[in-house]
Amino acid sequence: MRFEDRDGGSPVLIVGSVALDTVKTPLGRVEDALGGAAVYSSVAASYFAPVMVVGVVGEDFPKEHLEFLASRGIDTAGIHTSPGKTFRWAGSYEFDLNQAHTIFTELNVFAQFRPKIPQAYRSTRFVFLANIDPELQLEVLDQVRKPKLVACDTMNFWIENKREALIEVLKRVDVAFMNDAEARQFVGTTSLVRAASVIRGFGPKTIIIKKGEHGALMCRDGICFAAPSYPLEEVVDPTGAGDSFAGGFIGYLAHTGDTSERNIRKAIIYGSTMASYNVEGFSLDRLRRLTPRDISSRYNEFKEIVFFEPM
Amino acid sequence: MRFEDRDGGSPVLIVGSVALDTVKTPLGRVEDALGGAAVYSSVAASYFAPVMVVGVVGEDFPKEHLEFLASRGIDTAGIHTSPGKTFRWAGSYEFDLNQAHTIFTELNVFAQFRPKIPQAYRSTRFVFLANIDPELQLEVLDQVRKPKLVACDTMNFWIENKREALIEVLKRVDVAFMNDAEARQFVGTTSLVRAASVIRGFGPKTIIIKKGEHGALMCRDGICFAAPSYPLEEVVDPTGAGDSFAGGFIGYLAHTGDTSERNIRKAIIYGSTMASYNVEGFSLDRLRRLTPRDISSRYNEFKEIVFFEPM
Numbered sequence: 178m179r180f181e182d183r184d185g186g187s188p189v190l191i192v193g194s195v196a197l198d199t200v201k202t203p204l205g206r207v208e209d210a211l212g213g214a215a216v217y218s219s220v221a222a223s224y225f226a227p228v229m230v231v232g233v234v235g236e237d238f239p240k241e242h243l244e245f246l247a248s249r250g251i252d253t254a255g256i257h258t259s260p261g262k263t264f265r266w267a268g269s270y271e272f273d274l275n276q277a278h279t280i281f282t283e284l285n286v287f288a289q290f291r292p293k294i295p296q297a298y299r300s301t302r303f304v305f306l307a308n309i310d311p312e313l314q315l316e317v318l319d320q321v322r323k324p325k326l327v328a329c330d331t332m333n334f335w336i337e338n339k340r341e342a343l344i345e346v347l348k349r350v351d352v353a354f355m356n357d358a359e360a361r362q363f364v365g366t367t368s369l370v371r372a373a374s375v376i377r378g379f380g381p382k383t384i385i386i387k388k389g390e391h392g393a394l395m396c397r398d399g400i401c402f403a404a405p406s407y408p409l410e411e412v413v414d415p416t417g418a419g420d421s422f423a424g425g426f427i428g429y430l431a432h433t434g435d436t437s438e439r440n441i442r443k444a445i446i447y448g449s450t451m452a453s454y455n456v457e458g459f460s461l462d463r464l465r466r467l468t469p470r471d472i473s474s475r476y477n478e479f480k481e482i483v484f485f486e487p488m
Numbered sequence: 489m490r491f492e493d494r495d496g497g498s499p500v501l502i503v504g505s506v507a508l509d510t511v512k513t514p515l516g517r518v519e520d521a522l523g524g525a526a527v528y529s530s531v532a533a534s535y536f537a538p539v540m541v542v543g544v545v546g547e548d549f550p551k552e553h554l555e556f557l558a559s560r561g562i563d564t565a566g567i568h569t570s571p572g573k574t575f576r577w578a579g580s581y582e583f584d585l586n587q588a589h590t591i592f593t594e595l596n597v598f599a600q601f602r603p604k605i606p607q608a609y610r611s612t613r614f615v616f617l618a619n620i621d622p623e624l625q626l627e628v629l630d631q632v633r634k635p636k637l638v639a640c641d642t643m644n645f646w647i648e649n650k651r652e653a654l655i656e657v658l659k660r661v662d663v664a665f666m667n668d669a670e671a672r673q674f675v676g677t678t679s680l681v682r683a684a685s686v687i688r689g690f691g692p693k694t695i696i697i698k699k700g701e702h703g704a705l706m707c708r709d710g711i712c713f714a715a716p717s718y719p720l721e722e723v724v725d726p727t728g729a730g731d732s733f734a735g736g737f738i739g740y741l742a743h744t745g746d747t748s749e750r751n752i753r754k755a756i757i758y759g760s761t762m763a764s765y766n767v768e769g770f771s772l773d774r775l776r777r778l779t780p781r782d783i784s785s786r787y788n789e790f791k792e793i794v795f796f797e798p799m
Contacts, residue, residue: 485790
């Protein structure tokens with residue numbers, strides 16, 4: 178069941194990691210749980226639009242995870258199974274839930290990942306390049322045909338080690354996601370507003386800076402939009418918050434087919450909604466049992482949270 | 489000239505530090521410049537309501553600073569001149585403007601400060617206890633008569649060293665201000681929403697958590713209101729941001745005489761407006777030359793910054 182209980186709108190193509198995560202937080206622990214940026218963003222997007230996902234898993238990837246994605250209407254034909262083991266990440270969060278401590282990263286089959294976009298997906302109008310090597314993001318861009326909107330995400334590792342390729346990606350996308358630390362690092366400034374201007378100078382019309390518990394800041398054409406995060410008493414597991422945010426964002430844009438600034442603002446609130454639910458459980462636990470009504474109700478709550486009267 | 493170019497509304501009583509600050513930021517340096525929590529908050533409040541300020545200065549305090557305060561309609565009869573030197577603070581801000589590094593603190597006459605509220609001020613309906621020793625804040629509360637609203641601020645030093653006195657203050661105020669680090673420290677949690685609940689449990693109906701560049705979070709009666717900070721490309725000097733925020737807040741409440749939740753939300757946006765102007769210059773430089781039109785125009789901009797359409 179999708180948001181507003183209807184099918185339709187454009188589909189979304191999502192390319193990125195599919196992983197098995199071992200995560201420890203002050204509230205518990207999961208081992209080899211379903212994760213990966215492409216998974217979080219696809220599941221979040223699937224509440225709004227049909228999703229096609231491209232990634233790679235090993236022979237050990239549990240079949241029930243693919244079944245779960247399919248049950249959400251996600252086309253998994255683009256998830257290639259390679260000989261070897263699935264990408265694994267292990268991390269922990271301590272007192273400060275904004276900061277993940279990586280225990281280990283085992284790339285496994287992901288080390289050889291070269292995204293091959295099936296012919297049937299190449300004309301998809303909405304594309305999300307989840308956080309992978311920017312050189313691979315460029316390969317995806319070479320394979321798709323005139324999408325209406327492309328968004329990309331990245332991480333500190335690529336900013337440090339693949340800066341030139343990342344700049345090439347930025348030249349070719351409409352929306353860039355970075356978190357606050359990444360934006361500051363990329364530009365070498367403390368001012369997020371200046372960082373946003375500089376990043377926009379490389380190409381993307383819209384930059385969305387994710388600030389975790391402090392919400393998100395979107396800048397384009399000299400305007401800024403500030404969205405709060407949903408005020409939660411308790412965060413169970415922050416893993417995938419940024420990915421479910423981006424997934425909800427692009428899913429809503431695809432659902433409506435409208436990439437105007439006013440709709441981008443709404444899409445950010447839908448993204449924040451998905452992220453806020455996601456962190457209420459480990460892995461995909463909370464997103465699995467989300468209903469369209471949950472989404473509407475939290476969207477409306479966001480409206481209350483920021484409301485103040487005119488002068 | 490005051491906001492909406494009118495006098496009226498209730499006056500505000502502000503008690504706190506009057507200081508001479510030496511501040512270095514990446515954009516410059518000032519020496520022995522006018523500062524102190526009571527000064528920043530009084531000047532900000534003076535744009536909305538008549539202000540009476542209580543504090544202490546040394547014999548070296550430049551007369552022109554008192555004249556400036558008087559020129560803003562601030563009653564300085566409660567600023568006592570003691571033999572000795574004025575309270576001095578020196579600090580620097582590096583790359584991260586959210587973090588002040590104290591170089592030295594010379595309490596001087598402030599070490600013996602015992603706030604004595606002039607008879608004429610004791611029935612003031614709006615009271616702001618700026619950041620001073622909570623034992624002194626309690627002495628102020630013993631001297632005032634049934635104010636309509638009392639707000640207090642504090643700092644990490646008192647949380648660590650005068651926790652019991654601070655809790656006594658919290659029992660007797662309507663609005664408590666803390667910054668995010670202080671709220672987390674006071675309650676021993678990372679969750680600001682939980683910290684807000686616990687602090688409210690001590691007494692204040694309303695808690696306002698100041699998050700610097702990330703805005704403010706107000707919680708009361710099970711609701712939260714999130715206000716962004718104004719997206720500035722450049723912060724010249726963050727000193728006094730929290731104080732001018734609190735001053736604008738209580739000044740607006742006094743101006744309107746309305747302490748309802750809907751008006752508290754507006755007051756927070758006026759506070760954010762004053763804070764955002766304050767950090768555009770060193771010391772009181774920017775607030776000195778602010779106009780009511782500047783305030784209205786930024787308030788309206790805040791409305792745009794958070795706007796998104798209903799579902």
